[in-house]
Amino acid sequence: MSTVNMSIELANLLESEKVNHQLSVSQLVEKILERQEGVLTSTGAIQVETGKYTGRSPHDKFIVSDSLTSHTVEWGDVNQPFSSERFDALYKKVLEHLKEQNELFVFNGYAGADDKYQLPIQVVNEYAWHNLFAHQLFIRPEDTKLKSDAESFSIVSAPTFKAVPDIDGTNSETFIIISFERRVVLIGGTEYAGEMKKSIFSVMNFLLPQNNILPMHCSANVGKEGDVALFFGLSGTGKTTLSADATRRLIGDDEHGWSSTGVFNIEGGCYAKCIQLSKEKEPQIFNAIRFGTVLENVVINSNTRIADYNDNSLTENTRAAYPIQAIDNTILPSVAGHPTAIVFLTADAFGVLPPISKLTKEQAMYHFLSGYTSKLAGTERGITAPQATFSTCFGEPFLPLPPTAYAKMLGKKIDEHNVNVYLVNTGWTGGEYGVGERMKLVYTRAMVQAALEGELISVDTVQDPIFGLEIPAHVPGVPDEVLQPVKAWKNANLYEEKAHQLAQKFTKNFERFANVAPEISQMGGPIISK
Missing domain, CATH: 3.40.449.10 (Phosphoenolpyruvate Carboxykinase, domain 1)
Known part of the structure; x- marks a missing residue:
């Protein structure tokens, strides 16, 4: 035919x-x-169930x-x-x-x-x-x-x-x-x-x-002065939480393009996760679930039709689909200028990556190609310790072209527009998962705010001896001792052991790019991985 x-x-x-x-x-x-x-819920949303398949079928x-x-x-x-x-x-x-x-x-x-x-x-x-x-x-x-x-x-x-x-x-x-x-x-x-x-x-x-x-799997927002920020991160890293900022307008929450004139949203709506959703934690998403919203696999009370966002009996992957106009403080049409800051988010359960660090262009390309975060013990059957997971360009399942094609475009645009790039660890500090504690959200917000407002551009830095990352010596609103991971650990030797373990995982994962991106491999990755 x-x-x-x-x-x-x-x-x-x-x-x-x-x-x-x-x-x-x-x-x-x-x-x-x-x-x-489907059925009508108490807020006027439509609740549906997807049966056997409650998520994507990559195979x-x-x-x-x-x-x-x-x-x-x-x-x-x-x-x-x-x-x-x-x-x-x-x-x-x-x-x-x-x-x-x-x-x-x-x-x-x-x-x-x-x-x-x-x-x-x-x-x-x-x-x-x-x-x-x-x-x-x-x-x-x-x-x-x-x-x-x-x-x-x-x-x-x-x-x-x-x-x-x-x-x-x-x-x-x-x-x-x-x-x-x-x-x-x-x-x-x-x-x-x-x-x-x-x-x-x-x-x-x-x-x-x-x-x-450059197509990007990221969220984006814009400040009062027209300054644009991009947030990349896999599930659980805080991308939605950190990009939703009352002082900044949302461009989009998931998919964007970066052209010769700036950033634009690929979509006209949002597909938000609903598991454990509450009005207190995520008021914008909670309030967006009204007439016309599609609620996928969210359990509702058969009499009151009130959604129970804590019920995962159908799936953990409960979702709400609604137009972006349902979110307050958005920019329409969803188009803005060139980014001034890019934030890569990772939830490091090893507890060894700095809470914030400044990246060179090569390091930005390296961490973009790595797309690292952690799967936590207890989240999946058989996982008894934190596991490093990598999804290149923070969206490998959706990339038809070789990942290096996207990374090279990113590097070129960073150069052209003099963009500041930061790696932010929203995961653990003072020890690995189960020993240390999750980085306080108030500290993470302060670090991200400082990055977006340009306060970290000329600040003094200390180089991480294992990952080669430049750690700001001071961030407003954050205790200095929090910024360097080794100082948060009680046992420096144990910290170093765990840091080397993660560095080795980065190096092993990047072997697939070693021949096609040798400069990025040499200049962007850990200094010591053995």
């Missing part, structure tokens, strides 16, 4: 009277309740190997190749499946808040609640038409269609397949809505660098 024929076949399907185009939030909520896909994600991708994508465990022939056959099956449904739902919108770099997207859903999710997460157009149908990327989602691996070439009944030649994301066998969000992020991670735009 040619690309033209495939487009025509999808277009013909969408001309059917059973297809609901560009429904409003109220109309979608009515459809969801009518079709019994079921593929990219079609074609003329655009065969020599550009970094193939491997993350980017698994799928043949064009098998994609076309499976795509045809999915369209036949969708033809048999009583109703379909279509949302037209965009990815990318900067209209110069927007990607028109069309989302075709079997479920009304999936279409509401798309409406809230992507950028909503002012009219109902896309800029250009020829430029658009389509998501075709059929959760009740199950693949047959032996016939269809998938790894299971579930599949998430991106075809850049066909400009289609094909999703089936999973009801987890996050696959749509992250598939488009993967698409943007492939397309944006072609326009010299």
Whole structure:
């Protein structure tokens, strides 16, 4: 089936009277309740359950190997190749499946808040609640038409269609397949809505660098003087907490592009974790959960319809999807200037990384490529001690290109715009997890504030003898002895032993880049790792 024929076949399907185009939030909520896909909560949000799959299925994600991708994508465990022939056959099956449904739902919108770099997207859903999710997460157009149908990327989602691996070439009944030649994301066998969000992020991670735009898995905010800050960090490092600042306006909480004119949000909404959510700890997210919000796998009381955010009986990965306008103190459109500060967040359970340190360009590229944080004892079965975990560029599952391509772009932009980069450890101090204590949030906030306000640019520093990081000698509001990890430990020898252990893990992890980025490896990593 040619690309033209495939487009025509999808277009013909969408001309059917059973297809609901560009429904409003109220109309979608009515459809969801009518079709019994979800229930209304006490705040007016829609609660849904995703069944068997309560998170992404990374082993079921593929990219079609074609003329655009065969020599550009970094193939491997993350980017698994799928043949064009098998994609076309499976795509045809999915369209036949969708033809048999009583109703379909279509949302037209965009990815990318900067209209110069927007990607028109069309989302075709079997479920009304999936279409509401798309409406809230992507950028909503002012009219109902896309800029250009020829430029658009389509998501075709059929959760009740199950693949047959032996016939269809998938790894299971579930599949998430991106075809850049066909400009289609094909999703089936999973009801987890996050696959749509992250598939488009993967698409943007492939397309944006072609326009010299760095795609980034980070949050971003802007100060009163127009100073922009980026926050990178894996789950549990405090990215959402630290980027939500009453004195600064939110650009976005998860996905951004950095162009020749500045930073822009890729999305039009937020997909916030809800486990243990409270109004006291995260009031902005708590208050955003109102009419039109999609609550995924959050347990609610069957009588009062009040959400129990502490109940993880369905999953730890409970989520809320809402438009960014639901958050107070945002900047709209979600576009701002070049960053003046970048913060890499890590929750080091070994308790040996400094609470804040200044990075050279090479160190910034090194820690960007490393993407380090810790898994804690007790969080997963079999983990009895802190485990170092690395996700390159703080978002490895969504990177079609070689990671060094993104790191080199970052290094170039740091040079061009004279950006200050900091590594902030929100993890443990005075000992490893179980012995030391978590870094006090009030100290972390003070350090981040000092970094963003430029107070650490010319401050005296002390070099960490193992990691080579420059530690500020003084930060307003933070005791000096807190800044150097070795001084917080009772046993300096034990500190050194643990620090060497972590340094070795960094070095071992970076071996994959040693040949392609030798300068970064030599100038950015630990000084001593043995």
